[in-house]
Amino acid sequence: MTQGARPPRRATTIAEVARAAGVSRQTVSNTLNAPHRVHPDTLARVTTAIEELGYRPDQSARSLRTGERRTIGYLAPVDDPFDPNPLMAGFLEALVDAAGAEGHRVLLVRPTAGDEAARAAIDELVAARQVDGLVFADVLHEDARVARAARAGVPFAAFGRTAPGLPQHWVDIDNGAAMADVVRHLAARGHRRVGFVASDAEPPWMAARREGFHAEARRLGLEVVQSPPGAPGAPGAPRVAALRELLRGPQRPTAVAAESDLPALDVYEAVRAEGLAVGRDIAVTGFHDTPLCRHLHPALTSVRLPLRAIAATLVRLLLAQVRGESVPGAGQVLAAELVVRASSE
Amino acid sequence: MTQGARPPRRATTIAEVARAAGVSRQTVSNTLNAPHRVHPDTLARVTTAIEELGYRPDQSARSLRTGERRTIGYLAPVDDPFDPNPLMAGFLEALVDAAGAEGHRVLLVRPTAGDEAARAAIDELVAARQVDGLVFADVLHEDARVARAARAGVPFAAFGRTAPGLPQHWVDIDNGAAMADVVRHLAARGHRRVGFVASDAEPPWMAARREGFHAEARRLGLEVVQSPPGAPGAPGAPRVAALRELLRGPQRPTAVAAESDLPALDVYEAVRAEGLAVGRDIAVTGFHDTPLCRHLHPALTSVRLPLRAIAATLVRLLLAQVRGESVPGAGQVLAAELVVRASSE
DNA sequence: CTGTTAGCGCATTCAA
């Protein structure tokens, strides 16, 4: 059995609506774009015709005429497929919703790995005039995407801090303050000796988390246990081994904060392997509040990022530039929220 | 400090390229769209001019003229934010790549919950002629989105089987065969008594997995342990309790297959709580092969979905309709791949 | 308040 494509029926045009309502095309256009300039009676008649015919302006024609695309380009970060950024799915959802609230669609672009591919993708989007502006996520201090967008004069907004010297159109969370919240929470539960688990890689946000952890611990007079050689170290078995050594030693921490949710799994494993119980003997916390947290036993305390607020701010920042409004020159820092669960009660 | 938006410099048009190359606009157009109709020398001259000026055709103008949008609309499934579909992020990445390989972008749309919102979103996209076709994911047997797209005559392709009576433009994995693979793997490891953990909800793919599991177990003469009341049941503590009861009973299975990766966490917990070891005493398997699998201790055996093949097939199916080619009338079933890890070795 | 005119940038006729 074979099915031919059903030819989509030709869409209604503005001329057909105008004829049906007995007005000119311009009046139909005004009805949609400047209703205050149309007589109420006419407005009603045209509106009725629009609804009856199911008319919607052709976005391509409108874009060609006005220059506005009503579309935001999102350059997906090129994740390591073996360790995807755990919050990108949620962030993208929030971005689409925020853009939709402002009447904009989101066009998804995924360059292959490497700065050159990202630059080409940006040039392509800009030259073909497919978007009004760009949103980047996972932006680090020096970022080829940001530099290229700035050079091309395209409006953009970044989730993550840009380098000085570039336009500061970014939003980020306060990683340091979030880790300080974690430390205060642990201190309030009576913990006096605490540990911090991070990867060897040290992006700026990781450094901020580490620093926030140490600073707040110092302020509260907590002892921060130094990781033994090999820990935090590589994830998986090596890290578990290092953590077990730490737990067996004389300086055993009563609480361990992980820089993210997945590494907390290594902590769970080390604690159990030492015959201890997470939550009862050793408190554990994560970061990002992925769905995993609620499914773990015990459920994992974590830091929830305000993804909807981040997305809304990015869209606002971006559209202000698109509209030619002046834009505050400094990045915006948003607070994250600690979600306490059984792993640290 | 305040930064005004830098006005994006006017993009190069076809006329400017024509002037620079000393030819007419049509020749430039031909250079791009029908190079075989242009004299080699002219071609080279025009191509050089295009590169020097960084010219790319304005996509809106081209769309208006040709009717082609070169854009695929993706209606994101409205996930339960507390239990998002674990493979949607990976699927979307694969879809963007597959579309890009065919010269198409992906426009992301996220209707609010409910069939009515989905229908409105589809009508909007179609009426405003923003996309050439639609891709749906998480499609169940009766799906309002598919029905609407079919009625509107928009080309579409679905990840998940559609109801009979509708166009069968879908791709799905063979859930039953995948679970049969799991059973065969367990049998090969010497397991004779096996259990299956699923949610109470019973979407078609869940039923297929259950059925595939039971059928293959029967065929191989394995004993399938009946879940006690309350299990599989609700996730979390209730399910763990039911599983522990099962493990304590006389019919203790030596292997348990979960319908997805996250539920496998409940199995891990139950096994440990009974003083047993996952992998050594009880084999456990998941489904979806999320990043979680590699981070668990022990790493979780799981079923990996061929997301790239699924996405490529969907795009091919969709674009065939867009181009008016005849399309095979039956859905396509793809095989998944078992990834064996320490949890079932 | 409404209608007329013009042109956004491109690809597709047709004519040379």
Next chain:
DNA sequence: TTGAATGCGCTAACAG
């Protein structure tokens, strides 16, 4: 092989 005209559907400017 190349060039000149036409119009896709829409909205901004102007005229009435």
